[in-house]
């Protein structure tokens with residue numbers, strides 16, 4: 390019998406992919422993944438211990454996560470006439486949306502540089518990927534976007550607001566033009582909303598082709614894996630069919646519900662991160678040969694000579710940032726640093742100053 394090999398069975402596009410790279414981070418100051426650097430206060434950790442102590446892990450979770458959705462609706466001010474769909478991280482929601490639209494020949498349009506998972510999941514789901522370059526200051530090139538929408542007629546357009554890895558909010562008017570001109574669905578990914586303060590959630594009612602995505606990951610619950618999508622029932626009832634039953638586990642439902650009842654704690658942490666971001670921006674502006682870009686998120690993109698060498702030297706001194714050098718033509722010599730605690734940030738600043746001063 391002939392032995393069947395993976396490359397005879399696995400799709401060509403998958404064979405050609407390299408797995409998403411996550412750097413080892415043990416004992417490092419981890420400033421690479423936009424995590425909230427703060428833990429929960431002891432009173433809240435105690436509450437979590439108490440409520441999870443006798444959880445029934447022998448039973449499947451509530452398939453509709455009713456209590457969690459109600460809490461999220463209130464704390465995140467989701468309009469009453471809009472539905473909510475939950476995902477095991479917003480990455481899972483991206484996958485559900487793309488799966489639903491992946492007819493043969495269907496296209497996904499987004500901007501570059503942008504969130505890497507948009508391209509990866511487009512490949513997983515067999516959507517044709519169209520990446521439209523941003524301007525060199527990472528603003529939207531509105532005319533080119535409008536032309537591309539007419540030309541490609543994408544089934545879905547994904548835009549992160551603020552954008553990752555550049556950190557900026559796109560111009561609201563430009564985004565509205567894009568939503569109006571889109572022949573298909575437009576998904577605004579608001580993963581960094583806690584640090585930006587601007588949202589398209591209130592505009593859902595104005596546009597029948599708009600969905601808005603959020604996540605609790607950057608807010609401080611990355612380990613729980615919970616993302617949410619908000620939009621009209623017509624859309625969400627279709628997407629719900631693709632959501633695997635019980636995708637939100639019991640522990641996530643229980644803990645996220647409880648933590649979101651103390652949303653003020655997470656908001657205060659986001660406030661502290663924003664203050665550290667301001668100080669970090671001010672410091673980077675003083676460094677010769679470093680160009681830092683404005684950020685409405687919990688990270689800062691900056692450009693400097695010999696970025697890949699600086700990246701390795703930071704790593705040797707125990708600091709992990711994201712190296713984006715060579716990842717896109719607009720990101721030549723760029724690194725991205727997540728805003729950590731004031732102490733982590735000071736250590737990063739001193740180390741960087743040391744390295745570029747030499």
Ligand SMILES: *Cc1c(COP(=O)(O)O)cnc(C)c1O
Pocket residue numbers: 423477478479480481504549552553578580603604605606611614615616
């Ligand atoms: C981090 C990030 C996400 C992923 O969030 P999860 O909910 O943790 O899967 C989604 N979109 C953007 C733009 C991100 O940067």
